[in-house]
Structure formats: C-alpha cells, structure tokens
Amino acid sequence: MTKLNILQYSNMQNLHIRPELKLSILENNQSYLELEKKFLSKYSFNFLNTFSFDKAGFLELLLQLNKKGKIAISVGETQSLIEAAKEFENLGLKLSWINLQKDGNINKADISTEFDFIFISSYVMDTFVKTNLKEIKKLTNAKIISNASANYDISSDAIYFDSYKLTGFFMGGVILFDEELFEEKTIGFTNSIAVDFIYEALEKQSFDGSSKELFEKSLKEVLKDDIYFFVDNKQTLPYSLHFALKGIKARELIRTLALDDIHITNGEGCSLGLSKPSRIIQAMAYDETTSRNSISFSFDKAYTQDEVEKIVQKLAKKYRQIKVLNEGN
CATH class of the missing domain: 3.90.1150.10 (Aspartate Aminotransferase, domain 1)
Known part of the structure; x- marks a missing residue:
C-alpha cells in the first residue's frame, strides 16, 4: 500500500482495549490516572477532557467559552468546528471569523485585540499551509486553541486531537488546557478508550x-x-x-x-x-x-x-x- 494521505487518515492497526482502563467510582482507576498524567506531561498541560469530535462536541466547548469572553474562529479549522460555529450563530450568539487569503494564508487583518479566545491551528486543513502562532500572539492577547493532530505549536494555550485522523476510528477527541479554561469533567464522564488510543497514536506518529x-x-x-x-x-x-x-x-x-x-x-x-x-x-x-x-x-x-x-x-x-x-x- 502507498499511503499518501497519512495526515487525513492514519488508520492505526491492531488497537486493543485495555480492561485495566475501565472507569468506575467503585474500582481503582490508577492505570487510567497514570495514562492521563503521561499525556499531560508530554505536552506540558494541567487538565485533560474528552469530548465528541463533531458539531455537538465543539458546540459545547464554544458555549463554555462564551460565558468568559469573545470568540474568534479561523475558517481554516476542522469541518466539525466550523459546523459548530455556524450552529452557535444560529442560536443568536456572536463570534468572529478569521478568513483565508487567496494564497491560503490566514488573513491577519481579521485578528483583533478584542478577542479573548481564538480557534486557530499551526496549519490550515487540506492545504497544510503553516500558521506561525507565535506571530499571531503578537497581534492579540487571546487564548489560542489549536488542533495538534498533525503538528503541535508550543504557543498554543490549549490543544485538541482528532481520533479519526490519528487512528482511523471515531471515538471522540481529547483536549488539553490550563487555567481551568474549560469545565473539567469527572473521571466517570471521560472516554478512557479515546485517551489511550490517541496517546498511542501520537507516540507512534512519524512523518x-x-x-x-x-x-x-x-x-x-x-x-x-x-x-x-x-x-x-x-x-x-x-x-x-x-x-x-x-x-x-x-x-x-x-x-x-x-x-x-x-x-x-x-x-x-x-x-x-x-x-x-x-x-x-x-x-x-x-x-x-x-x-x-x-x-x-x-x-x-x-x-x-x-x-x-x-x-x-x-x-x-x-x-x-x-x-x-x-x-x-
């Protein structure tokens, strides 16, 4: 097989559900807690949530952030986020859009100092044109929330991962963050399988x-x-x-x-x-x-x-x- 679509469909093989990661308030969850600690340590964040990597899951994230400030979203982000943003607007809520230029780069003129949160990644979907988040930080004080499935930029204030692109299976996404940016979920509402498979995929990821x-x-x-x-x-x-x-x-x-x-x-x-x-x-x-x-x-x-x-x-x-x-x- 000649796989020239690795960034869109990694398609991991031989995934195995580990019984010891089963979550229960009546059992010892030490194996999962150790996995979560390794995941957070790998990217130097303090909190981890899982969420549905679709319109509903991203809409939940947007609604949480809406209580705290103004949101902007790059049109170069993943389709599920774009769909969630449009649904957000359909609910009568306001956000701002950061457009793409003809050459595929982010239109920096759309970035405002008034934004509190920006969903913008270090690369644009489909074309994989790079975006220098360090340069974006010079234009705004907003928290940068980015997709790190294909590339991680240390200038991000929160990062999320797409299980489908990393494993070939839809199991939900993982988001890492600091400063209680999102409402932390209890362990009983955490998708431990998604955390395990995504972490394994990232450990094996190579380009x-x-x-x-x-x-x-x-x-x-x-x-x-x-x-x-x-x-x-x-x-x-x-x-x-x-x-x-x-x-x-x-x-x-x-x-x-x-x-x-x-x-x-x-x-x-x-x-x-x-x-x-x-x-x-x-x-x-x-x-x-x-x-x-x-x-x-x-x-x-x-x-x-x-x-x-x-x-x-x-x-x-x-x-x-x-x-x-x-x-x-």
Whole structure:
C-alpha cells in the first residue's frame, strides 16, 4: 500500500482495549490516572477532557467559552468546528471569523485585540499551509486553541486531537488546557478508550518530508501544463504537498488510484472519494468547480527516486484516462 494521505487518515492497526482502563467510582482507576498524567506531561498541560469530535462536541466547548469572553474562529479549522460555529450563530450568539487569503494564508487583518479566545491551528486543513502562532500572539492577547493532530505549536494555550485522523476510528477527541479554561469533567464522564488510543497514536506518529521535493519535481515534469498550485509548498508542513490537476474531479482520481492501493486525498472527508469539494479552497475565494481539482499528499516515510517515478507515472496515466473519458461525455 502507498499511503499518501497519512495526515487525513492514519488508520492505526491492531488497537486493543485495555480492561485495566475501565472507569468506575467503585474500582481503582490508577492505570487510567497514570495514562492521563503521561499525556499531560508530554505536552506540558494541567487538565485533560474528552469530548465528541463533531458539531455537538465543539458546540459545547464554544458555549463554555462564551460565558468568559469573545470568540474568534479561523475558517481554516476542522469541518466539525466550523459546523459548530455556524450552529452557535444560529442560536443568536456572536463570534468572529478569521478568513483565508487567496494564497491560503490566514488573513491577519481579521485578528483583533478584542478577542479573548481564538480557534486557530499551526496549519490550515487540506492545504497544510503553516500558521506561525507565535506571530499571531503578537497581534492579540487571546487564548489560542489549536488542533495538534498533525503538528503541535508550543504557543498554543490549549490543544485538541482528532481520533479519526490519528487512528482511523471515531471515538471522540481529547483536549488539553490550563487555567481551568474549560469545565473539567469527572473521571466517570471521560472516554478512557479515546485517551489511550490517541496517546498511542501520537507516540507512534512519524512523518518524513525527505521525498516532498522529489514528488513535486516529478509531478511537474510528467504532468507539465496539467498541474498547478493553489499554495506555495514551501509554506506548507514539510511532510505535505498540495497541488491541483486541470479538468477532472479529484474524487475520480482518488477512487481509481485506490484500486491500485495508492491512497491520496482532496481534503477532510474526501480521502474515500466522497463528493464534497474542498471547503478550504473555496474559502480561499475559488469556485466550487475549481476546488474539486485540489489534491494533497502527505508522507510518513522516505521514497526512492524509482518509487516516486512509478507512483507519478501511475497517477498521470489514470489522470489522462479519466480526462479523455470526461471529454467524450
């Protein structure tokens, strides 16, 4: 299997539920408490909560913060958070949006000193364009709450993790924080399985960006005028590559390459060839049709020159076949 969608779907194998992590007020929970202590120590935070990594779970977090101050959210965040924010507004509550520029970077002009909390990560979903949170801190005194599933920035005041992207299973998320930022849950309402699996995934997590330039060079040489770029890949996470192919929907290529055990992605929820275009590309002011051209690679190992050329040639062959079929319809 050639897994070039590692940042969207890690898909851990052989996960095992440990009976000793079972939570009960009538039993000794020492094994879980030790796990929680290791998790907090790894990232130097004091508190840990689990929450449902979906619209309802993020809405609960937003409602808690709303009691304490003004909230802003980057449109480059995970889809579940964006859906929660829209539901938050539907309830008649106010928050601010931080937009993306045409080049994929955060629009810093949208950041205000009036914000108390900002949901903004060290990378943008789908494109993996990096955001320097240290620079964001210079523009505001707000607490920074970020997704650390693909990259952790020490400038974050709270971090959360996506079990689906880290393990391939939906079990809920984990959020780490200080200063009683959120309402701490009792142990009986903690998803110990999610904590265990996410911690294990993070311990095993590895990336390798050594093949990024090889892939980009080979793609340009083989695809020539059929390839273009929404973002500057020098500004993306070092183990990610983002590009676009003219004249086809990415999901068509995703599906056909999967038959050859080559796995790529168009963005969140699109690695399986689903019909949704990249929301992030649309947030960068591209139309829906154009946003369907976008493709992301991400790497967890090094590839040889020969391996890169074979993968790119296979991709190019499938791409041209699909393009010809589309033109004939």
